[in-house]
Amino acid sequence: MTLDDHKSHLAELGKFLGQFRAEGTAQQEEVRFNEELFDEMNAKIDASIHHNGWFNRENVCFALQQWSKALTTRNLKLWLDEYDLSKSGGKTVGIVMAGNIPLVGIHDFISVLVANHSVQIRQSSNDQLLMPVIAKYLMKLDSRYENRIQFTKEQLQGFDAVIATGSNNTARYFEYYFKKKPAIIRKNRNSVAILSGKETSEELQALGEDIFRYYGLGCRNVSKLYVPENYHFDQFFEAIYDWNPIINRDKYANNYDYNKAVYLMSEFQLLENGFLMLKEDSSFGSPIATLFYEFYTSEEDLKQKLKENREQLQCIVSREQTADSVAFGQTQKPQLWDYADDVDTIAFLASL
Missing domain, CATH: 3.40.605.10 (Aldehyde Dehydrogenase; Chain A, domain 1)
Known part of the structure; x- marks a missing residue:
């Protein structure tokens, strides 16, 4: 053939x-x-x-x-x-x-x-x-x-x-x-998004697609945000509000209730809007219905940190479009040449 x-x-x-x-x-x-x-x-x-x-x-x-x-x-x-x-x-x-x-x-x-x-x-x-x-x-x-x-x-x-x-x-x-x-x-692998605080409401709405599509179960789903110091999440919460019906899905709601109870019993500080919890955490992989976040002080230091942990990351969502970044709302719309883990599958198969 x-x-x-x-x-x-x-x-x-x-x-x-x-x-x-x-x-x-x-x-x-x-x-x-x-x-x-x-x-x-x-x-x-x-x-x-x-x-x-x-x-x-x-x-x-x-x-x-x-x-x-x-x-x-x-x-x-x-x-x-x-x-x-x-x-x-x-x-x-x-x-x-x-x-x-x-x-x-x-x-x-x-x-x-x-x-x-x-x-x-x-x-x-x-x-x-x-x-x-x-x-x-x-x-x-x-x-x-x-x-x-x-x-x-x-x-x-x-x-x-x-x-x-x-x-x-x-x-x-x-x-x-x-x-x-x-x-x-x-x-x-997990995916992260970098916010600068200058994002438009439309960009943050698109980020909701990266977070909630498939309930966040995919490696291309954003599971963590990097935000500048003193970042206020009000605009983010407002932009993603259209995803609120997700809490009506039983399996998602069960995870939300369970994880919230665990966090509260452990006295963790949370930000939440009734269908998504934000928890400050240095890890990449967050549980269902939870999004981790971490503050950064220097863009250069953040880029170096992500470079050092690149093998743990599938997508990096950012307003700044580079060869290594994905636009807001596009993580679940990969092209045929967007290889998982950056391993060229066709080259591997051709070498056999």
């Missing part, structure tokens, strides 16, 4: 995924194989919500929409044309997927395919309903995918390389179990 074949098929997949929206689905006549798979995908979206209490239709469809926007002919060309994949292929690559947010492993999945390898997938039990429909759609487009895509609930077997994503604890297991194979092992 040529690279142009893959790009064409993935662009078709993007059109298929774009039909599913939180406000309502609508079949588009030009999308292929809707008769066979449109209703199945719609049913699996609903089933995934019942299967995983952290999923809801808005977030699942948000993920599908972002992948639809990413998988365009233009984006696929921009992503892949810089690589020489003429000699790539022929291996079996195992993928151990996480399940914290919907379709979190899809980038690894399509990367293995465009590198002309076969893929063996072990999904998380928290997110195992959507990816098989995507694989089935690709197989409808081209039957050659049938021999290249395998799902398993057992341990991976007969693979030549592996991409595994999990917590810091599971990463130690992965590093031991896969030590004899070429591997990308991903651990816990």
Whole structure:
């Protein structure tokens, strides 16, 4: 299968995924194989919500929409044309997927395919309903995918390389179990935002998307703020208020109540608005419904601190746009070339 074949098929997949929206689905006549798979995908979206209490239709469809926007002919060309994949292929690559947010492993999945390898997938039990429909759609487009895509609930077997994503604890297991194979092992990471106090209300509203999308469960979700000394949070709280319905979600509310009780019993000082707690803390990873913050006195010192801890960070959100920063509201809208942990997955796969 040529690279142009893959790009064409993935662009078709993007059109298929774009039909599913939180406000309502609508079949588009030009999308292929809707008769066979449109209703199945719609049913699996609903089933995934019942299967995983952290999923809801808005977030699942948000993920599908972002992948639809990413998988365009233009984006696929921009992503892949810089690589020489003429000699790539022929291996079996195992993928151990996480399940914290919907379709979190899809980038690894399509990367293995465009590198002309076969893929063996072990999904998380928290997110195992959507990816098989995507694989089935690709197989409808081209039957050659049938021999290249395998799902398993057992341990991976007969693979030549592996991409595994999990917590810091599971990463130690992965590093031991896969030590004899070429591997990308991903651990816990968190994202932070740097505020200067000069942000507009619109920028802070966009930051709410980075904090609350997927309930803050993703590594690209902002879990900590860096703010200048004497920063006042009134404008921040006002800007994010539109996210207040999140407290009506049972699992989120349970975490909010539990963490608030723990903090109060420990006599920690908190700022809170009824659906988000702010706690001064030097750590990067905050619990659900909590956002850590830390004051800084010098921008240069802060940049050095973040540089020293770069391996713990996924995204740095900032008004100052640099090669290492992400704009407000964009953390959950990555491009195909925004690699997790800054590890070039295609280069790794091409080297096998």
